[in-house]
Amino acid sequence: AQTVTQSQPEMSVQEAETVTLSCTYDTSESDYYLFWYKQPPSRQMILVIRQEAYKQQNATENRFSVNFQKAAKSFSLKISDSQLGDAAMYFCAYRSQAGANSKLTFGKGITLSVRP
């Protein structure tokens, strides 16, 4: 079974600064997807960024980028120029490529606070 580990329960960043959220995972599969989701106080889950394991290039979405290290099974999220609206709980997630019913496996999440 796959596991996703987010070892830091909380982090804080100064507005306009950069912060990196860590995530490691364990799998025996070679093809899979990795995701970062944001859950603000409204509790609506929002997809931040997605990475396909077969792609060597790290995914980027505006101020959000990942550092995907497949051999190390590491998938960290970097938030640049942090904004107050980035304050939320962030979840790292894994999904197998195989099958229509493949499930998301979530990490425990990390609460990010942004200091003005």
Next chain:
Amino acid sequence: GAVVSQHPSRVICKSGTSVKIECRSLDFQATTMFWYRQFPKQSLMLMATSNEGSKATYEQGVEKDKFLINHASLTLSTLTVTSAHPEDSSFYICSARGPLGGSYNEQFFGPGTRLTVL
């Protein structure tokens, strides 16, 4: 973009009653739907996976008779909490995904339903 709605957003009920939560995919056909439960400041816990027209697959430890899931159409799934008790109070989130290889093969989340059982 793909939108998933949930109704109601909040519900308060008395112990022993049943509560139904609806999940709809508004602009795509959801071949697979997922139901999660989330406690405050914790991760999402998958309860069950359902495909349109077939029985749901429940995760280990989830009571099938207590949490009834119906995926009657490609745009609607329902979760019924039967004989609810205070320990069932939680935040319930649904998620929907379109067919493999299609434009909506991502998992899109509903806004959640807060259930309080008195």
